[in-house]
Amino acid sequence: MKFNVRTWLPVTAIILTACGQSSKQEATDSTTANEVSATAPDAETKNQQGYILPGLEHGFEQSPINIVSTPNERGHHSITLYxxxxxxxxxxxxxxxxxxxxxxxxxxxxxxxFAFKQCHFHTPSEHLIDGMTFPMEMHIVNLMPNEDKNATPQYLVIGVLFKEGKENKFIADFLNAIPKEEHETAELKAGSVKLADLFGVIPKEIKGHYYNYRGSLTTPPFTESVRWYITKHIFEASAEQMEAINKIEGNNARHVQALYGRTVATN
Ligand SMILES: [Zn+2]
Structure with a gap:
C-alpha cells in the first residue's frame, strides 16, 4: 500500500470521530462504536494521550500549530547543536x-x-505549514538542566518535517532494529545511528533555517514551557520507511491548536 495522503486521511478521520466527545454521544448505536474501536484499536489510548480537538483546558500556548510561512516577526535567537x-x-x-x-x-x-534527551516520530506531522500536513515529523526533545526538581521543566524541541522522496540513511540505520513488541527496548551499537547523517557536519548552527514559537508538549501533561524550533528544510524519507514507522505507532499526531495571539518568528 502506498503511503500517501489518501492512505492515512481516512484513518485520521476515524480516530477523531472516536475521540470527539459529541461524536461519541451521537453514536447511540453500540455497533457503530464497536466498529470504530475495531478499526482503531488504540483510539482510547490516543484519546488519553491528547489526540483531541482543541480546548481551553490546557491553556493558551498549546502545540502543535499551523505555521504560516510568511510571519511578520524576525527571530533573534541563535541555536547551535553540539x-x-x-x-x-x-x-x-x-x-x-x-x-x-x-x-x-x-x-x-x-x-x-539544554541536554539532549530523545527523539521520536509522529505520523503524520503534527505541525502544519500553510495548512499542509506532511507524512512524518521527528521531535528532538531537549531539557534545561535544573537542580530544583519542583520547578516546571523547560524544554527546547526541534521539529523536523519529512516529505516522500529518497530513502533516508539516518532512518534506514535504525528501522530494522525497532523492537516488534510494544514497550520493548533494543540497544544500538555505538555509532550505528547518527544524527549527523541527517543534519550534516556537527557542531552546527541552524540559525536562519527555522520557525520559532512558544508552545507546549503535544502529549500529556501538555506543559506550556516548550521553545519550539521547526526546521524550514523539509527532509526526505521513502514512502516505505514512513509507512513502516506508521505501522508501529499508528496515527499519533495531535490536532492543531489555536494561536491565541502568539506569533511565529523566523530568521
Ligand atoms: Zn512529539
Missing part, C-alpha cells in the same frame, strides 16, 4: 518510536544549554 551524536537505544513505546541519546549531548540557544 552533540556527541550517540544514539544508544531504540524503544517501541506503542504510541511512538523513540531513540535515546547518550548523556553529554547538548543544544545551546543563545546562552542557555
Amino acid at each position: 552533540f556527541k551524536d550517540e544514539v544508544n537505544k531504540i524503544e517501541n513505546l506503542g504510541h511512538t518510536v523513540q531513540l535515546d541519546f547518550a548523556e553529554g549531548s547538548t543544544i545551546t540557544q543563545d546562552d542557555t544549554t
